[in-house]
Amino acid sequence: MFKNYLVTAYRNLLRFKLDSFLNISGLVIGLSAALLMSDWLEQYPFRIGAGWIMVFCVAAGALASFVVAMTVGSQAWGVARANPIEAIRHE
Numbered sequence: 001m002f003k004n005y006l007v008t009a010y011r012n013l014l015r016f017k018l019d020s021f022l023n024i025s026g027l028v029i030g031l032s033a034a035l036l037m038s039d040w041l042e043q044y045p046f047r048i049g050a051g052w053i054m055v056f057c058v059a060a061g062a063l064a065s066f067v068v069a070m071t072v073g074s075q076a077w078g079v080a081r082a083n084p085i086e087a088i089r090h091e
Helices: 002-015 017-042 051-081 084-089
Strands: none
Touching: 002 017
16 A cells, blocks of 8 residues: 555656656755754854744644634535535526
8 A cells, every 4th residue: 555655656756847856855945944044043142042932833823724724614514515406506
């Protein structure tokens, strides 16, 4: 089963070469930039504790995820509860 996933991923890499290259290079550039900034900021003499910043970022991410889940959930609920005959009648 896992082998099938790897084969499919490999085929998609070959099929979408430019997209794959851009995605992988963006991931590598982003991670290397984060590591370089982290090393650079460790030497900064006036640094402050970033505990509250992390809490704020996690809370913002959780709020955004909640809003997305509620939006998609309400749209899916509305579609699931709709009468298909009414949708055809209004086309």
